Structure formats: C-alpha cells, structure tokens
Amino acid sequence: MxxxxxxxxxxxxxxxxxxxxxxxxxxxxxxxxxxxxxxxxxxxxTPQHMLDAVCDSTERFDMGYTPSEGFPEFRQAILDYEKSKNDIQATMDDVLVTNGVSEAINMIFAASLDEGDKLLLPDPSYSTYNSLAKFYSASPVEYTTIEEEDWVCDVDSIRKNIDEKTKCLVLINPNNPTGSLIPKNVVQEMVDICGEHDLFLISDEIYDRLTFDGKFYSPVTYSKDVPIVLMNGFSKLYLVPGWRVGYMCFHDPEGKMSGIEESVKKMARLRLSPNAPCQKACYAALKGPQxxxxxxxxxxxxxxxxxxxxxxxxxxxxxxxxxxxxxxxxxxxxxxxxxxxxxxxxxxxxxxxxxxxxxxxxxxxxxxxxxxxxxxxxxxxxxxxxxxxxxxxxxxx
Ligand SMILES: Cc1ncc(COP(=O)(O)O)c(C=O)c1O
Structure with missing residues (x-):
C-alpha cells in the first residue's frame, strides 16, 4: 500500500x-x-517544585481530559506571565495551551493556510516550519538572513519576496539554528511590513529568555493593529521537553484574525485536550521559584x-x-x-x-x-x- x-x-x-x-x-x-x-x-x-507538582497532580487523580483550550487558571497565569514581559493585548480567551510549540505551529498552519498560500520563513530556520507548510500544500518562501551580521533578518529580502499570495511572516527570535538575536529596529520593521501588506506575524519566542549579551524584543510591543500569534513553551526554559507543554496567544487588537483564531480553537477541540498533569505542573512553574x-x-x-x-x-x-x-x-x-x-x-x-x-x-x-x-x-x-x-x-x- x-x-x-x-x-x-x-x-x-x-x-x-x-x-x-x-x-x-x-x-x-x-x-x-x-x-x-x-x-x-x-x-x-527540572526544578524540584515542578516534579512535586506533577506527582501531586497524578496522586490526586487529575487524570481526565481538560478543557480543549487548557485549564482556565493556567491560561490566566500564562497571560499574566506574557504581560509581565511584553505589551501583549489579549484576554484569557486568546490564550490556548498546546502540546508543545510544535502543536501550536501545526494548528496555526492548519487553520490559516490554503493550497498555494505563501508564508515567509527565515533562511535558515527550524525545520518544522518548512516541512509542515509543505504538508498543508502551502509554499514556504525563505527570506535571507545575513551571516556576516550575525544572521540578522534581511528586511529587503522580506519585502522583495512578498506578493499577493503571501499570508504571513515568521520570526523565530532567537533563531534556531543560528542563535541570532534580532535587534529592536529590525523587529519593528518586520511589524511595519506586516501592517503594510496585511499579513499576520508568527512570533516563535521559545528561546526569548535564553539570551547572553543582547536584549530580546517581542514584536507585540510594537504592534498597534498588526495581528501576531505569539508562541512559547516550557520545553527549554523550564527544562521539560518531554512534557509537551506550550501555548499560543493571539495579539490581535482589531480582531483581524478572529476567524483564524476560531478555527484554531476548532482544531483544539478536535484533538480533545492538552496533557492534564503537566499543565498543573507548568502552572506551578510559573507561580513558583524561578x-x-x-x-x-x-x-x-x-x-x-x-x-x-x-x-x-x-x-x-x-x-x-x-x-x-x-x-x-x-x-x-x-x-x-x-x-x-x-x-x-x-x-x-x-x-x-x-x-x-x-x-x-x-x-x-x-x-x-x-x-x-x-x-x-x-x-x-x-x-x-x-x-x-x-x-x-x-x-x-
Ligand atoms: C524554534 C523552535 N520552535 C519550536 C520548537 C518546538 O518546541 P516544543 O518542544 O515546545 O514543541 C523548537 C524545538 O526545538 C524550536 O527550536
């Protein structure tokens, strides 16, 4: 077969x-x-209080499905956490818990891309983006990053590659595989480009706090009306890659993406729920010692x-x-x-x-x-x- x-x-x-x-x-x-x-x-x-929380959760027979979007108190904690870092404009309804950022990528692609739609990805970028875009019959288009300038995104290349089929721009910051940290002016310009061309921005921030000399800037801070899907997770910073807990937050001040957001929620219902005990433990991660x-x-x-x-x-x-x-x-x-x-x-x-x-x-x-x-x-x-x-x-x- x-x-x-x-x-x-x-x-x-x-x-x-x-x-x-x-x-x-x-x-x-x-x-x-x-x-x-x-x-x-x-x-x-992994911090001990997170391990204790997962044991506690399983001992208390917290074994059922959770709401498809995730436990409400966990979603609120995620929103509070994001607000403590960024000027994100979202409510708890705009936060969705996923089985890792991997699932968030899958859901947003499934909910937004039709055959032939183009999305702009950094060259090089984390392989899942390219492979999943093709899986959904969309066309990933790579924009250049400049090695000599520590792999910064080339905004001219982004502009050159946009046409009427382009639907979204992906920013992975810091980037995997290059470790590049994107300067503030470039992040701002990427938001502006999305505004000019009516694109939404996917901002993969899974490494946002793993920086060394420079500072991380999230695009949500610079967007008044540009819709941004912010993605982050617990695999790296909280040292639980095997727990498969991540999330996406829709920063969409003018509701331009509300149809796509609703479709993502339908996808979430289709896959029932994220992992229950690990959500409890990641809640403890946000609330406990850092x-x-x-x-x-x-x-x-x-x-x-x-x-x-x-x-x-x-x-x-x-x-x-x-x-x-x-x-x-x-x-x-x-x-x-x-x-x-x-x-x-x-x-x-x-x-x-x-x-x-x-x-x-x-x-x-x-x-x-x-x-x-x-x-x-x-x-x-x-x-x-x-x-x-x-x-x-x-x-x-
Ligand atoms: C840039 C980036 N995004 C997403 C992921 C997937 O992470 P998760 O474990 O949350 O699915 C990774 C994993 O290495 C990554 O490097």
Whole structure:
C-alpha cells in the first residue's frame, strides 16, 4: 500500500540523522550527540517544585481530559506571565495551551493556510516550519538572513519576496539554528511590513529568555493593529521537553484574525485536550521559584563562549557568535567537502560525534554549515571538538 503523497513531504533533519547514528550505536559505539536541543540530556535538572507538582497532580487523580483550550487558571497565569514581559493585548480567551510549540505551529498552519498560500520563513530556520507548510500544500518562501551580521533578518529580502499570495511572516527570535538575536529596529520593521501588506506575524519566542549579551524584543510591543500569534513553551526554559507543554496567544487588537483564531480553537477541540498533569505542573512553574533560570543561563553563557572560541580554532571551520538559544551554526570552509550532509555523516563515522547538516534547515544559506548544540559541559565539548579537529587535519583539503 502506498503512503499518502502528502506524507512524502515530511522531513525533520534533526532526528533524521539519528537513523545512521543508531546503526553505529547498535554496534556498541558510544556517540557524543550534539544534534538535539534537549537540555535534560545533559546536566540540567527540572526544578524540584515542578516534579512535586506533577506527582501531586497524578496522586490526586487529575487524570481526565481538560478543557480543549487548557485549564482556565493556567491560561490566566500564562497571560499574566506574557504581560509581565511584553505589551501583549489579549484576554484569557486568546490564550490556548498546546502540546508543545510544535502543536501550536501545526494548528496555526492548519487553520490559516490554503493550497498555494505563501508564508515567509527565515533562511535558515527550524525545520518544522518548512516541512509542515509543505504538508498543508502551502509554499514556504525563505527570506535571507545575513551571516556576516550575525544572521540578522534581511528586511529587503522580506519585502522583495512578498506578493499577493503571501499570508504571513515568521520570526523565530532567537533563531534556531543560528542563535541570532534580532535587534529592536529590525523587529519593528518586520511589524511595519506586516501592517503594510496585511499579513499576520508568527512570533516563535521559545528561546526569548535564553539570551547572553543582547536584549530580546517581542514584536507585540510594537504592534498597534498588526495581528501576531505569539508562541512559547516550557520545553527549554523550564527544562521539560518531554512534557509537551506550550501555548499560543493571539495579539490581535482589531480582531483581524478572529476567524483564524476560531478555527484554531476548532482544531483544539478536535484533538480533545492538552496533557492534564503537566499543565498543573507548568502552572506551578510559573507561580513558583524561578532560581533555576539564572543557573541555566550562566552555564549556557560559559558553554557558548567555549564553543565559539574552540570551533573558530579549528582549521576548516568558522563561526559567528550566537546571542541566544543553545545552538551554534559553523561554516565548513575545509576544502575536503562540498556537501554539508556528507560532512556530518563523515564526522559521525570517523569521530563518533553527531551534528545536524545545515541544509536540513535551509535550501540556500544553510548549505556548507552544520548545527551543534552547546548544551554539554565544556569537557564533553572539548573532547568532541578535538576529535573533529584531528579528523579535519587528517583529511586533505
Ligand atoms: C524554534 C523552535 N520552535 C519550536 C520548537 C518546538 O518546541 P516544543 O518542544 O515546545 O514543541 C523548537 C524545538 O526545538 C524550536 O527550536
């Protein structure tokens, strides 16, 4: 029997590289996996009060479905949290709890995109956007980001790519895979562009508080009338990627997106409800101590500094300094390779280190790059990067 042609479009490079990696693991080879953005795989621990809250919730037999939009008190807590950071204009009705930001992306695409609709994505960007847009028969169009300027979004490229089929603009800030943090004036200009062309903006803010030297600016602060779908979640900042809790908030002061918002709610009803006990525990996360965040950012800052310095020491690699998230996106300048996927597979085979090929995030700017996380302790990264360094030295360039 044939799989659907729609499913043929699905690609997710970050996990697809696990297929060759698992073959090596089956042979007993131990790999250093720098492919997945999961802090819990390293020395980061979920705050104890969140673990207590999930146990408490399950012990009290809170096992039923929840309202499809999420528990009301949790939605209110999310709204209060967002209002404490941004000038978001929304009510509790505009907040929807999702099974991770991944589900929020799926829902907004399903509710807003028809065949042939265009959406503008940064090049490079988190693979889910491109793959899901194609799944819904829409046309993802990449706008340029400028590597020499720390991968900032190129507003001229955004303008050039807009036509009458364009429906929305996606901003991922800080970006995955580049770690770029978008300056205030660029964020403002992106809001203005949406206003000029009657587009809505999707603002993926999952790494908003994981920044090092610069400051994060949310587009909702600059939008008087431009509709924005703000997405965020608990996977990264609260160290619970496996709990699958995220949310979306509609900032839509003039109600331009109310039809789409209603369709998203229909999607939410169709999938019944988000995870019940983990909603309770994420409520506790917002209301409880926030001490772990300082420690998380402190460790990441040190590890970012190390990864940036050490990778630039390796002949054949060159990288910009990420200002947020926990990814670094080096360029392969070594003359021994002309294809980034081949590079990643060769490094896997010869160094037992797993990265993700840059073209898995992009059809253009990501070529001849790879993504590594800088989540592990410095010693683990030193060990992995030295193996890569020795290997590159041994290959003729
Ligand atoms: C930019 C971005 N958006 C969304 C997600 C999905 O996160 P979640 O675990 O909330 O589904 C990720 C995961 O890595 C991400 O990097």
């Amino acid at each position: 044939k799989p659907s042609s729609r499913s043929n479009t699905i690609e997710y490079a970050i996990r697809d590289v696990m297929v060759p990696a698992s073959k090596l693991e089956k042979k007993g080879i131990v790999l250093t996996k720098l492919n997945i953005g999961d802090p819990n795989k390293f020395d980061f621990k 001490d772990h965040i300082k420690d998380l950012i402190g460790k990441l800052h040190e590890r970012r500094d190390f990864a940036y310095r050490r990778i630039n020491e390796i002949d054949g690699l060159e990288t910009r300094r990420p200002e947020g998230a926990f990814y670094i996106f080096p360029k392969i300048t070594h003359k021994g390779w002309t294809n980034d996927k081949k590079f990643v597979l060769d490094v896997l085979e010869n160094c037992h280190v797993l990265f993700v090929h840059g073209s898995g995030f992009s059809s253009d700017k990501g070529k001849m790059h790879f993504r590594s996380v800088f989540l592990p302790p410095v010693e683990t990264m030193e060990d992995a990067f030295s193996r890569v360094e020795s290997y590159l030295r041994s290959v003729k360039g």
